[in-house]
Amino acid sequence: MGPRREHPKSAGCGLSSDKPQKPSTKIVTAGRREALTGPVVNAPIWRASTHLYPNVAALEAGKTSNEDGRFFYGRRGSPTQWSLAEALTEMEPGAHGTMLYPSGVAAIACALLSVLKAGDILLMTDNAYDPSRSLADGFLKRFGVETRYFDPLTTDYDTLFCDRTKAILLESPGSLTFEVQDIPAICAAAKKNNVVTVLDNTWATSYFHTALDKGIDMAILSCTKYIVGHSDVMMGSVTTHAKYWTRLRQTAQQLGQTVSPDDAYLASRGLRTLSVRMKAHAASALQVARWLQTQPDVANVFHPALPECPGHEIWKRDFTGASGLFSFIHKGDAATAAAFVDALGLFGIGYSWGGFESLALPVQPEKYRSAVAWEKDGTLIRLQIGLENTDDLIADLEAAFVKARRA
Numbered sequence: 001m002g003p004r005r006e007h008p009k010s011a012g013c014g015l016s017s018d019k020p021q022k023p024s025t026k027i028v029t030a031g032r033r034e035a036l037t038g039p040v041v042n043a044p045i046w047r048a049s050t051h052l053y054p055n056v057a058a059l060e061a062g063k064t065s066n067e068d069g070r071f072f073y074g075r076r077g078s079p080t081q082w083s084l085a086e087a088l089t090e091m092e093p094g095a096h097g098t099m100l101y102p103s104g105v106a107a108i109a110c111a112l113l114s115v116l117k118a119g120d121i122l123l124m125t126d127n128a129y130d131p132s133r134s135l136a137d138g139f140l141k142r143f144g145v146e147t148r149y150f151d152p153l154t155t156d157y158d159t160l161f162c163d164r165t166k167a168i169l170l171e172s173p174g175s176l177t178f179e180v181q182d183i184p185a186i187c188a189a190a191k192k193n194n195v196v197t198v199l200d201n202t203w204a205t206s207y208f209h210t211a212l213d214k215g216i217d218m219a220i221l222s223c224t225k226y227i228v229g230h231s232d233v234m235m236g237s238v239t240t241h242a243k244y245w246t247r248l249r250q251t252a253q254q255l256g257q258t259v260s261p262d263d264a265y266l267a268s269r270g271l272r273t274l275s276v277r278m279k280a281h282a283a284s285a286l287q288v289a290r291w292l293q294t295q296p297d298v299a300n301v302f303h304p305a306l307p308e309c310p311g312h313e314i315w316k317r318d319f320t321g322a323s324g325l326f327s328f329i330h331k332g333d334a335a336t337a338a339a340f341v342d343a344l345g346l347f348g349i350g351y352s353w354g355g356f357e358s359l360a361l362p363v364q365p366e367k368y369r370s371a372v373a374w375e376k377d378g379t380l381i382r383l384q385i386g387l388e389n390t391d392d393l394i395a396d397l398e399a400a401f402v403k404a405r406r407a
């Protein structure tokens, strides 16, 4: 063995400069925890339910700390999960910690359950992901929490809140209709009213949109999407600052939330290439979106980087990029739009997004609205643009438009 380089503290990776790291550097270096995982650049899979203590005194001492980095029992994770959680924390300036969950939906549920109780009101943006609504209208309602939906594009923030309002769930942009919300303004109004702000940040990730520095208290990711990036793992995360950390952590632990080291390993592996994938998704999706704008069968394209997308100016101000997911209105009826999607060869038909492969599906936002109706002629189609060559993707879309017209 050659001379060993000193591997310094777990965080920060022994930088020689004090300059803050750029996001793409953090993605590579964050959460290595070499002190625990050994001199490797990605934490290995550390399988264990039982951690052994040398004696009873150490077993007792172990009960006094409840933080990542301390072996306790498998449910509290091992270096594989701690490394991933720490990396996600480092990507959100101002964050204290990150909890991991077996899915994005579990992350949303646990974030809300950690701050709500019977009698409280939850505000939810009307463009929220359907399972978030289902959690509110089913589970939370049964436990005495009332949910009020609001127009994602409202600017009348102060009238949203009342004495019983305790949390607000935002999703920006909405993952079907892509309205971009004025997060700093909503957070400022929420703070005045002592309301916890929770953001589903899955579309941008903290690579394109840091949330806590915009005023968000809890930033949620469905890691299933871009963090994992390869369509083979389900996972969610919530990143928060010190104020809500203990509640968030205890709620997750009380509900027995845990992710396997194998899944955490795959998520860490995906994370390390997030910046190059995001740049590629961004460039290709925008090229396809611009091409769609020129097509006779297309009425509108909802892509935050295009001026016709509601909230485009806010996107320009708050985000550093646009990811690979957007939607457009096909002028045809549902049957024609279905024929269009069926005719696609390179686009898979399936839920989820954020992987390396392109996907398409017709979506019906009108079914999931209660505050403001979604009234548009035609049929909304959502595209996830993967890492295929864009000329091939455009040729596929072009051929499908022709086939659908004939159908």
Ligand SMILES: *Cc1c(COP(=O)(O)O)cnc(C)c1O
Pocket (backbone or CB within 6 Å): 103, 104, 105, 106, 129, 171, 175, 200, 202, 203, 222, 223, 224, 225, 234, 235, 236, 352
């Ligand atoms: C997929 C998704 C989720 C849920 O994540 P899962 O990991 O599938 O449970 C949450 N929010 C948005 C916007 C999503 O697209």
